[in-house]
Amino acid sequence: MALIPSTVENVVKGIRTISRHAQRPPYFSDVALEETKALANLASISLKNGANPTALNRRVAEHIEELIGPKITNVGTVVGKLEGLTIHGRKVFFVYEQLTNRRVRCFFPDSMLPNALAGFGGRIAVYGTIRSRATGEKLSVDVEEIESYPPDSALPTAEDVRGILNDGN
Template sequence: MSFDKFIKAQEQLAILLHEVDKTLANKNRTLINWRISQVHSGSIHLTLEGMPQDQITPSQISEVIKTVERGIVTILEHPIRPKYFSDRALESARSLAILKKRDEFMVQLGFDSRCIDLNQALIANVDEIIGRKYQSFGTVEGVLKAIDVSRKPIFRVYNLLTNKSVKCYFEPNLLDNIKEYLEKRVSVSGIVTSREDGEKIGIKVESIDLFPQKKDLPTIEEMIGILGGSN
């Protein structure tokens, strides 16, 4: 396995753990930090473990691990969404299975848990669970964060209410503008990819506009003047 693929596997496993952690805790943010605790050479054997911290008990870490393990077993056997598995968690599990299809590696969560089996049945069942995807021209609004140009240029736009993000794929010539909009509220237009339930999961960026900041918005008095309420 190449270094890039190893990093990809690590990223996807972290996303899977974080998504289950958030859903299990019914929070918009992750509660547990995870780290690579062991890597064996040869066929890659990747072991991650949760880091105990304030207000996080070992039993909570164990519950996340067990939930992920049970969920993977469920997906391998049937095209049924496991409890606490978001679409993003399912997609990460699918990505791990695709990586394993190309390169032999094993994933283990903590030293006392068993290795997670990732085979081709998982890919097919995740596709059936998530369903078909649709594309149309549309707009995504939210706060622009997490610019990544290490591979295909991408940034994420986060919904202020749900904290869910949409992947935004952009051409390199837009990078300077996008950097200026970092951590600001934007409206992104382009070809949107959505699931059957209408949830937007990605967009190929054609244009991006910045929402006015609070300091740039007119006051109530100015609005009255704009509407013709004063002479």
């Protein structure tokens, strides 16, 4: 309870800083910035902590985009587990990368909905235009192709493949 006033003060100060220029405020992680951007894109909101209201608006979202927005665009593949899907508005599913377990947003056209549903909950590879941060962290993919992999239970075991390369001796 004792931290609530200082937390509120830091949030409002941080948003005020971002509204002036694209500068990361103290205590604002990438996740906090992304959530602030999402809120700023919903509507123009005014936060008040004391006498001066602080606008949470499109300018805040634009400055956040400068701070954490995509820096690199290339064509490639993301492999992982498809664990989220929404068809409200722009169609998107979420792949949790196999190596990093980070979420990557995958935007897809209507025609790929059956493939996305077929891969739901399983391991897939998506091919398309990937947007990444300068650090290499993948942020999103404009999906051109989806390939579903079989579940582990459908793969052959070591015993199944024993001797497959045996030369007959």
